[in-house]
Amino acid sequence: MRRTLIAGNWKMHGSLSSNAQLLAALSSGVDEAVAADVLVCVPFPYLAQAQLALSGSKVVLGAQDISERAQGAFTGDVSGAMLQDFECRYVLVGHSERRCLHGETDVQVAAKAAAALALGIVPVVCVGETLAQREAGQAAQVVATQLAAVLKHVGVAAFSRLVVAYEPVWAIGTGRTASAAQAQEMHSGLRAQVAALDADVAAGLRIVYGGSVKPENAFELFAMPDIDGGLVGGASLVAEDFLTICRAVN
Ligand code: PEP
Numbered sequence: 001m002r003r004t005l006i007a008g009n010w011k012m013h014g015s016l017s018s019n020a021q022l023l024a025a026l027s028s029g030v031d032e033a034v035a036a037d038v039l040v041c042v043p044f045p046y047l048a049q050a051q052l053a054l055s056g057s058k059v060v061l062g063a064q065d066i067s068e069r070a071q072g073a074f075t076g077d078v079s080g081a082m083l084q085d086f087e088c089r090y091v092l093v094g095h096s097e098r099r100c101l102h103g104e105t106d107v108q109v110a111a112k113a114a115a116a117l118a119l120g121i122v123p124v125v126c127v128g129e130t131l132a133q134r135e136a137g138q139a140a141q142v143v144a145t146q147l148a149a150v151l152k153h154v155g156v157a158a159f160s161r162l163v164v165a166y167e168p169v170w171a172i173g174t175g176r177t178a179s180a181a182q183a184q185e186m187h188s189g190l191r192a193q194v195a196a197l198d199a200d201v202a203a204g205l206r207i208v209y210g211g212s213v214k215p216e217n218a219f220e221l222f223a224m225p226d227i228d229g230g231l232v233g234g235a236s237l238v239a240e241d242f243l244t245i246c247r248a249v250n
Helices: 016-029 044-054 080-085 096-102 106-118 131-135 139-154 156-161 180-195 199-204 215-222 239-247
Strands: 005-009 037-041 059-063 090-093 122-127 163-166 206-210 229-232
Touching: 005 090, 005 163, 005 206, 005 239, 016 037, 016 044, 016 239, 037 090, 044 059, 080 106, 090 106, 106 122, 106 139, 106 156, 122 139, 131 139, 139 156, 139 180, 156 199, 163 180, 180 199, 180 206, 180 215, 215 229, 215 239, 229 239
Parallel strands: 005 037, 005 229, 037 059, 059 090, 090 122, 122 163, 163 206, 206 229
Antiparallel strands: none
């Protein structure tokens, strides 16, 4: 039985004052009635604030990126050990905005996943195709290649300690969501890819969907058999919307 994960990705949004309100609302709003693990991935400068505000709550803390290296002369990068100092339990790796805007490659994403795993931090490995790739009929092949790089680097057994996020690039921040059936088809393909190597690991693997998840579409998406929750960008910045999505878990 896979426990649903609802992860908020704040991206580069927030301020000390707006975060305080949002974190307080999540801290009190995520209660026993929410049948999911709830995670927020905040910008690095706000990790300390979020750690304090979420302490004692059911909401867990994560980061949006991790260096593949342990330490050294890597200006601007943040190591896994630094994330651990703030009790980050999860970290996003390979978000399409990192792949597209920062040139992260499949190999680098795999190395980042390995760096997180080595420290017991759960990587949320993001994969997804662009609109051009979907229209060219390449969606399944693109995400399979992205996933294969991580499988090759960390091995299938490590997939019992990570989460996969299927995020079609054309649905991120656009208001255009994959239909529940489209997302289910992709999730089922990703699970089959892992099952070909280890059926038990595949059966326990959480694959969450990201791409304009909103209160209006969350219930239908989460009802699909291979969709184990959501990675939520824009709607995670509005407490009421994010809490409604968390409560849409069946
Ligand atoms: C995301 O940031 O991963 C995301 C899916 O964003 P949005 O929900 O805004 O599409």
